[in-house]
Amino acid sequence: MTESNHRISEYDVDPLFLNRWSPRAFSGxxxxxxxxxxxxxxxxxxxxxxxxxxxxxxYALRDTPEWDKLFPILNDFNQSWAKTASAIVILLSKTHFAAPGSSEEKLSYSHSFDAGAAWGAIALQAQLLGLQAHGMTGIHLDKAREILAIPEDGFRVEAAIAIGRPGDKTQLPDHLQGRETPSPRRPLAQVAFNGSFAG
Known part of the structure; x- marks a missing residue:
């Protein structure tokens, strides 16, 4: 059992995984x-x-021209709290690839899955540096393509990520302050099944 960051795991996972969470209040x-x-x-x-x-x-760092370019990609709700983040990252995935030994690109079944693995590593590395990362899909996909000049074919806009040092939750609207705490998880038995799927 591991206990850290107001969270408890039934198993002996490293505290790194419990200490990673997705705050909305950043220090700016x-x-x-x-x-x-x-x-x-x-x-x-x-x-x-x-x-x-x-x-x-x-990516864009706050108080730079690049920040002003990327920030409007977030929807209004996410702009309301991400404005105090230190950086914004837009995560994309390349949808096609050429298998080893081939010059022809074909659709990759796992491009989004693989981009998700990259997001997980980003979130953990941020936490190791005393920061946190908050991933979000509340973004204007068409605006992202236009602003970043992303080709219509070949790339998928996956998500945006706000990164920064956690800040004072009182800067958030009242309805978000109560949610500004590391979230729990379902028991592992509800998502891990031995031998057959159980929903």
Whole structure:
């Protein structure tokens, strides 16, 4: 059993996994680009089918022209709290790949799955640096394609990620302050089944 960050695991998982969570209140502190690139570097070491590495990261640090460019991609709700983050990352995946020994690209079944593995590594590396990362799909997909000049075919916009040092929850609207705590999980027995699917 592991207990950390107001969370309890039935098993002896590393506290790293319990200490990672998704705050909405960030301190608004500037983040050094070297630290952000360290976080993204962890993401780019994630596993992927055929080592195709389909993830792509477009990032912006707060108080920069790039921030002003990327911030409108978030929907209004996410803008309301992500405005105090230190960085925003837009996560994309390349939908096609050429298998080893082939020059022809075909649809990758796992491009989103692999990009999700990169997101997990990003979140854990942020936590190791004393930061947190909050992933979100509340984004304007069409606006992302337009602003970032993403081709219509070949890439999927997966999510946005806000990264920063956790801040004072009183900066959030009342209805979000009560949710500003690490969330629990269902018991493992409700999601892990031995030998047959049980919903």
């Amino acid at each position: 502190e500037a983040l050094d680009e070297q630290a952000l690139l360290t976080i993204l570097d962890a993401g780019h070491w994630a596993p992927s089918a055929f080592n195709s590495q389909p993830w792509r990261f477009v």
